[in-house]
Amino acid sequence: MTLSPVTTEIIRSALIQAAEDMNTTLIRSAYTPTIYEGKDCAVALLDREHRVLGQSSGLPIFLGNLEECSRRTEEEFGPRVWQPGDVWVLNDSYIGGTHLNDCTVYAPIFVSGALVGFAASRAHWIDMGSKDPGGSMDSTTIYQEGLRMGPTRIVAGGEECADVLRLIATNVRFPDVTLGDMRAQVACARMGVRRLGELFARFGPDTVEAARREIFAQTERLERQRVAEIPDGVYTATGHLDNDGITLDVPLEVTVRITVDGAHMTIDLTQCADQTTGPVNCGRSQAVSAARVGYKLLISPSVSLNGGSFAPLDVVVREGSMLGAREPAACQYYYSSLGMLIDLIVKALAPAMPDRAAAASYGDSMIVQFAGDNPRTGKPFVTLEATVGGWGAWRGGDGESALINNVNGSLCDLPIEVFESLYPARVTEYRIRQGSGGDGRWRGGDGVVREYVMEADQDLSLWWERSATPAWGLDGGRPGTPPRVVLNPGTEDAREMLKANSLRVRKGDVLRCESGGGGGFGDPAARDSGTAG
């Protein structure tokens, strides 16, 4: 069956819209700021073969791996496991690739009794019952990181499975909001079920299938053409994570080796460090996703995602490495290596694509977390903040300052007025960290300074990275200033650190956090102060 380009285009835009509708439903009804403010979530509409029909994401690194969940469920339980009105959840790091907080909720879609696809969403649940509230900075096995669920049915035939919900509720620290977020994901799945159902009812399965083939083929052709334009060759780049959070003096290698051969690209990640004791490991599927993000930034930034995306790309991951973790590796901070991986792909290919590339960004989420009992409410609390920083310059423009890192995207910082209203600490400074961007013909963006003063005793956790390999420059540009965190600066007790797990801090203590700048681009001597900006 061949279709007119008109029908194909109508179905293509309907699929994109269906994913947007799912995303809207999820964000508007979520309970926790991590989802509605941080947009730490993604949705996908999949076909019967678990290929992406439409996707919407607040988080770039959730790109193209939600499908692992329904695929593995089917592999494990067989195709008859899918029943109308059922909804499932999964958060196993070795399947989904990320940490246990990222729970994927997915539902089969039936039209006239036939299975036609799946609706899935992934969202960060605020706490999974890990040994420390919210998540640990020093876990050494996944068993310390909380409730781990393989494919688990939470709704059967349209009815919530009360026993399973009870199991979840008794294993997490904030059951009300957690189940609230889960229900938002169920509503999101139902929106997907409805939208795909409407599309099948209107066009019929044969037409939708013909359109799907054509849409995938269009994307594949476009991407192959772009890859073919890159000169054949082998491109490599290497960087180092500071450490795994446990053994602080051992940096961890991240190396990308990219081979371009005609219309095909291979990203080989096998040279990366072995799986580590600390929680910087990720499942294979997440390393693949991150490699796809790097690829997309350069090859297809404005092409919408579907099952034809990444057809020219192979990603090779070594089982047992930090990027292909096996049980029982700890995975809480699975993304530190991925942010670097993305920057390294851009660096490796920069000589071949100088106009599309950019110097490195400040690099990681730079997490600050406070936990304890809030004297104002008499209740336990836990915060989770990512810190913005400087982005790399590129040929023709300065890098942006105070922008969220590359594994995140829609994440907004936490307003001081919201932070102080909810938690027992104050923010006394929030400014651009002047001059932290690398010099160059075009300058790297600056990081920020954020200073906290404790209003009560509490526990501080930090996960800051990229001091061993700060944001590099390109084409003669200088690197950005590395990050710096100091407890009680300017006093006798001043203590610099980038990682901490549940460190007790006292009322009146001051925590000063300075995020890194982005790398510069081009020789600083060539900077024209009148025009660059």
Next chain:
Amino acid sequence: MTYRVAMDIGGTFTDVVTFDSDARQVHAGKVLTTPDDLARGVFDALERFRLPFDDVSFFVHGTTQGLNALLERRGAKVLILTTRGIGDVHRIARGNRERLFDLHYRKPTPLVGPDAVVEVGGRLDADGREREPLDEDAVRRAARRARDEGFDAVAVCFLFAFRDGEHERRAGRILREELGPERLVVLSHEVAPEWREYERTSTTVMEAYTGPSVHRYLDRIEARFADKGLDVPVHVMQSSGGLVNAGFARRHPLQTLLSGPVGGTMGGVAVSRLLERPNVICIDMGGTSFDVSLVMDHEADVSPSGSCEGFPVLMPMVNLHTIGAGGGSLAYAEGTALRVGPESAGAVPGPACYGRGGTRATVTDANCVLGRVDAGSFAGGGMRLDPDAAHRAVEQLAGELDMDPVALASGICDVGNAKMAQAIRTLTVEHGREPGQFALLAFGGAGPMHAAFIAREIGITQVVVPRFPGAFSAWGMLESDVRRDFSMQFLATDRTLDTRALSAALKELRAQADEALTEQGIPEESRSVTHGVDMRYESQDYTLTVPILDTDEITGADYAEVLGRRFAEAHHKRYGHATPGAPVQFVALRTTGHGRVERADGAAGEPAEETAEPVVREVVFDGEALPTTVVARSALPVGARLAGPAVVHEETSTTVVPPEAELRVDEHKFLIITLAARPEMEDLA
């Protein structure tokens, strides 16, 4: 004789609608906008329509003055005064990236540069208690700097000013002492008494940035009214969809930001009442953009906040969703795929059929090829179209895509319609509703041509084309009420709700609303005041506004439960789920004062117009050329009926009635198109 006059001052044209209260007749027309001096254009229009100034009893207008200043970056030179330590908040702007895969991402350039920010000492805590006194000397130094360096306006935004505005008020007094009345001083807690320092700063800065030009404009227009002996208040449309007088608009200039387009939504509210259809989707399609807004339960969908040019604005705004889709949207091939928009041919060169040098196919060209646009009567005969150019443009693209040109023309319209249908869904999904429950109200130059097809796409069975669809926003302004909004932070949980405090707060808000309506000249019998409370589940962010009814027993022991149940119902309706029994929070009280003004429903009084004979011409529907009735709207009397296919043309617009649809002219002279329901939509509804 007395006339009520409304004007919608757009970028190119100013639409004018007048209502003759004695003869009960409505007239509409267009004049060219005078961008150099919008106030002059207003008087040109009054003269052009030969309206005796003495007979004008009411005047309202929508102005793009503030919006233009923003769009063209021609606003005031603004100095920001803020709390020590947070001077870069305006530049950091929450730090998010709108485009996830853009390595070269830049934020919107801030309206105020980093050199024009002054930090001063003084700090409140989250409860509004003073932790550090205001450094008044620093404020005075900043004021002198503003004066010496020629700043036009100062935006003051201190942390937690929404909790206690005293520091800002004191800073304001010092600034005004030093700067005199000529320069604008804007205080954040007055503009937007809500938390989130970046959003509040952004709102305050935008008010300071657009304020002086709105002031100058209002001064000029009022001076001219006085010169000409025109003794009526100048009313302005606000972004919230309510009218206010010029005095209020001068104090709150930012509220006029979306002054023009919301007139259409308010017209939608009026139509929903006239037709007794509580839910209406309003679509305004012009050359480059497609605006959607909703009327639900006879009320405009007003959000407590919005954004403009990428900058957040914390003030009530009609929720307008805009996509790049219009008559000028370009169709093109990407490989073997067909794409339509969002890129537009704009006004120049415009669609190929305009004959101004455009060669690429647009949606209007596709309509032309299908025979839906009458080359002779386009724009009331004011513009000759070149159908051959349209055919050439469409044939060229058809060659690239290996398609039949007529099939491609249909396809271009279908793709465009599908995108517009999706834009509608985006908005309805946010409210947890499906479009099938709504009537579709179409206006703007291109709206009525596409409305029936868009309706069919999303399961809507009734389309309404109002009178003067090209000037509908102006008509909507004549149908709007005076509206003033008030809000107050009110933090409590269902366990801690103090119903006496709630009752007292509502009383205070009612008093404020009453005072405001008095100031707007609204007599007591024409006033109404409504209350709502923003609620959410504990630790949720987005709130829902739950109505507080006049009949509620607020001080009753179970009132928190009553509101809790109301909230759960609203939550379920909007999000499809609720958690009964989970702790809820109260966040803010919202009070709106409405002042009814005289309506302008005048169709009944108008004489029948001259009739012209309908002609039959071939128009393509679903790939087939069908004999189609083509008739001037003025030839259709009240009660007339036409079976599709049909085309109805008038000066500012063309309405297309597809086969299997029926058109009638109702008693208001609206065109009502009835479509058959689509079976698969019914199955799923």
